Amino acid sequence: MAAQTVASTTNSVDLGPAAALSCRECGHRVPLGPVFACEECFGPLEIAYDYSAYETEELRKRIEAGPANIWRYAPLLPVPADVADKPNINPGWTPLVKADNLARELGVTGGLYIKDDSGNPTHSFKDRVVAQALEAARAFGFTTLSCSSTGNLAGAVGAAAARAGFRSCVFIPHDLEQGKVVMAAIYGGELVGIEGNYDDVNRFCSELIGDPAGEGWGFVNVNLRPYYAEGSKTLAYEICEQLGWKLPDQLVVPIASGSQLTKIDKGLQELIKLGLVEDKPYKIFGAQAEGCSPVSVAYKAGHDVVRPQKPNTIAKSLAIGNPADGPYVLDIARRTGGAVEDVNDEQVVEAIKLLARTEGIFAETAGGVTVGVAKKLIESGLLDPSLTTVVLNTGDGLKTLDAVAGTGLTATIRPNLDSFREAGLA
Amino acid sequence: MAAQTVASTTNSVDLGPAAALSCRECGHRVPLGPVFACEECFGPLEIAYDYSAYETEELRKRIEAGPANIWRYAPLLPVPADVADKPNINPGWTPLVKADNLARELGVTGGLYIKDDSGNPTHSFKDRVVAQALEAARAFGFTTLSCSSTGNLAGAVGAAAARAGFRSCVFIPHDLEQGKVVMAAIYGGELVGIEGNYDDVNRFCSELIGDPAGEGWGFVNVNLRPYYAEGSKTLAYEICEQLGWKLPDQLVVPIASGSQLTKIDKGLQELIKLGLVEDKPYKIFGAQAEGCSPVSVAYKAGHDVVRPQKPNTIAKSLAIGNPADGPYVLDIARRTGGAVEDVNDEQVVEAIKLLARTEGIFAETAGGVTVGVAKKLIESGLLDPSLTTVVLNTGDGLKTLDAVAGTGLTATIRPNLDSFREAGLA
Structure with missing residues (x-):
């Protein structure tokens, strides 16, 4: 993953407004390529853009005339201008649901919205980042x-990969639940079980990237990570456009690696700089499950560094015990006047049911975490109920049915009216 | 459900362009109301519209400027003009996926598309009809x-119901699989198990509608059926608009009750009459599972009536043994030059995997039925591969995981490169 790899692969690369890779820590720049760590300081690389050619109102019109998916924001993403014509899964432009019933229950008066990413092609926000990668x-x-x-x-x-005609090879722990295996295997690519836990899987993938056997392989969240991560910016773009090109006052965002939260902040900052929204303060709140709350713990302790945890929570899609972007999340929460909070598994389940009951949205456990944290933050006074608030649901309840398995029939009756009346249903 | 009920409920009803209910059999008209059967001949009632005020290009612009959901077609649906401002789940505007990989495998050269309704709020086309009801x-x-x-x-x-602040009361057989119970129960309404089979459930519901205990109850697919059924027209509207206001040459549509297929035909006819698409022939093909193929059997035998079957198929969402709209489906298939075909459960599973492998779309068993039937129709020469063809996927694979439970790991390795190479993955 050294500079020579970059030089050999970037001459003919057209990724639209993406100008270079830039180190988040030291600012060192390298050409666009499949690298993710700074050769100077080992800091994370991210995309640097050239947006200088854009005139605000022209850009706004171009976006509004674009397709009903993330490619309407192609001018702001590391993708070629004709991306919408290429085979991809085209996620995004998911509903921003005005959650009036939930707002009433939580006492929010300033407008409460759920950004519901369960409508993406494979029903999680991951489609956004994978489409970029x-x-x-x-x-x-x-x-x-x-x-x-x-x-x-x-x-x-x-x-x-299936849609785009790529080979795919996905590595998972060999003893994953059968349901999850089916959801991954159905697309017909290689699905390789690794005899070991998730850490072993990750270690093996890093080894493979450095080996000739891994040549031609794009690991979406490793050597393609700088591109992949930019997909989360589209959540910020969509929220603002769906609010009528306005910034929300407060956002509640889940934290796994922390990447999504940092990219949402980056997206909001870009919209301000481009003049697409007015420059006004907003607060970003991070949400974790108590059973995997390294960032929340660090936030509350006033620390700048994040101490890894061994995850133990039903919110498995957020269960990253050593979140790479944790320190950046802490910085953003503090800088914007937000906070980081966590809820326990019982509160996660309660919040899943609360959201379903009030808004008809069946969220994954990660959505239970954000809704539960929003509730807790309102109760503790950290989230201002008089301000416009957006809570993210990043996944689908159908994928974490086990978490709410206790939910069931409210009554059982015989097929006649007497039995119906006896049950008090009339 | 007699005429006096209608008279007492329709004076203040604003359902946009919906002018009356009209009997599909005898043409008898009654005012809009919660009735579904003709008082003269017991034929099914459907909505009659007054579209006379529309100028074609004005209507087209109005639709194109509308929201990215079915309410963009509010001028053509039995809903008030301000429907988009009311709390509803706002389904629709789901992707029409250009399925080039699948087209290559099936030998389709005229353009093959999947209308993928798994992106709806609860991941099936039912959101369209329920939103209307x-x-x-x-x-x-x-x-x-x-x-x-x-x-x-x-x-x-x-x-x-949750989103709109209605009470809900859903009746299911008491011994339904736990996963399905959870998916229904999560929204917090009454979920009543009936000691009996699905026929018993239906019989009880009919009894309840006729009883004072059922007053104020809207059964979406019984006393609200004429309104409910219109939701399927939006599939036709979207397909044509997404094709650039063009009719497809061929459509492959699943058959359960047959209502969806008849309403798709109605929607296409409306677009022609309104001048939104050119008047040209199109063929509608119906798809069933062999284990519940009453319409397919009748079609092949040249019958006009449909003989009920006892369903036995993994495609449970299509398992209606006595499809109410079967005769209309036969008429449409014959009139448009289409056909009705069926595939067995093994072919359904193969087709689910084929669609996932080629296009990255994980369909419910009903989607396996339509894709499998499309394949069979091409092989038998009934479906012309040189014509533009749209195949419907009406549901989500996550809801019928059992059907593909055999899908699994392609390899298991130890977490090292030697094991990786031994498995032939390099």
Whole structure:
């Protein structure tokens, strides 16, 4: 993953407004390529853009005339201008639901919205990031799309690779639940069980990337990570456009690696700089499950560094014990006047039911975490109920049915009216 | 459900362009109301519209400027003009996927598309029909939304009622699989298990509608059926608009009750009459599972009537043994030059995998039926591969995981490169 790899792959790369990779820590720049760590300081690389050609109202019109998916924001993403014509899974433009019933229950008066990403092609926000990684993989001439995963990501990679005609090879712990295996295997790519736990899977993937056997392989969340991560910016873009090109006052965002939260902040900042929204304060709140709350613990202790935890929570899609972007999340929460909070598994389940009962949205456990944290933050006074608030639901309840398995029939009756009346249903 | 009920409920009803209910058999007209059978001949009632005020290009612009859901077609549906401002689940505007990989495998050269309705709020096309029924329920002053169901419909009704602030009461057989119970129960409405089979559930619901205890209850697929059924027209509208206001040459549509297929035909006819698409021939093909193929059997035998079957297929969402709209389906298939075909359960599973492998779309068993039937129709020469063809996927694979439970790991390795190479994965 050294500079020479970059030099050999970037000459013909067209990724639209993406100008270079830039180190988040030291600012060192390298050409666009399949690298993710700074050669100077080992800091994370991210995309630097050239947006200088854009005139605000022209850009707004171009976006509004674009397709009903993330490619309406192609001018702001590391993708070629004709991306919408290429085979991809085209996620995004998911509903921003005005959650008036939930607002009443929580006492929010300033407008409460759920950004519901369960409508994406494989029903999680991962489709957004994988769609980006796929375009980078195409630009770099890769032919295999890969990842390590224990759930949502596996399905998103399998589906995107199938649509785009890539080979896919997804690595998972060999003893994953059968339901999750089916959801990943159905797309027909290689699905490789690794005899070991998720850490073993990740270690093996890193080894493979450095080996000739991994040549031509794009690991969406490793060597394509700088491109992949940019997909989360589209959540910020969509929220603002769906609010009528307005910034929300407060956002509640789940934290797994923390990447999504940092990219939402980046997206909001870009919209301000481009003049697409007015420059006004907003607060970003991070949400974790108590059983995997390293960022929340650090936030409350006033620390700048995040101490890893061993995850133990039903919110498995957020169960990253050593979140790479944890320190950046802490910085953003503090800088914007937000906070980081966590809820326990029981509160997660309660929040899933609360959201379903009030708004008809069946969220994954990660959505239970954000709704539960929003409730807790309102109760503790950290979230201002008089302000416009957006809570993210990043996945689908159908994928975490076990978490709410206790939910069942409210009555059982015989098929006649007497039995119906006896049950008090009339 | 007699005429006097109608008279007392329709004076203040605003359902947009819906002018009356009209009998499909004898043409007898009655005012809009919660009735579904003709008082003269017991034929099915459907909505008659007044579209006379529309100028074609003005209407087209109005639709194109509308929201990214079915309410963009509000001018053509039995809903008030301000429907988009009311709390509803807002389904529709789901992707029409250009399925080039699948086309290559099937030998289709004229353009093959999947209309993928798994992106709807509760991941099936039922959200379209329930959203309509909800607006009718609101117009008629109902306060409880109800249905009998064994699956997709229960979730759609629960979610819509929750969003709109209706009470919901869904009736299911008491011994339904636990996963399906959870998907229906999560929305917090009444979920009543009936000691009996699905026929018993339906019989009980009919009894309840005729009883004072059922007053104020809207059964989406019984006393609200004429409104409910219109939701399927939006599939036709979207397909044509997404093709650039063009009719497809061929459509492959699943058959359960047959209502969806007849309403798709109605929607296409309306677009022609309104001048929104050119008047040209199209063929509608019906798809069933062999284990519940009463319409297919009748079609092949040249019959006009449909002989009921006892369903036995994994495609449970299509398992209606006595399809009410069967004769109309036969008529449409014959009139348009289409056909009705069926595939067995093994072919359904193969087709689910084929669609996932080629296009990254994980379909419910009903989607396996349509894709499998499309394949069979091409092989038999009934479907012309040189013509533009749209195949419907009406549901989500996550809801019928059992059907593909055999899908699994392609390899298991130890976490090292030697094991990786031994498995032939390099």
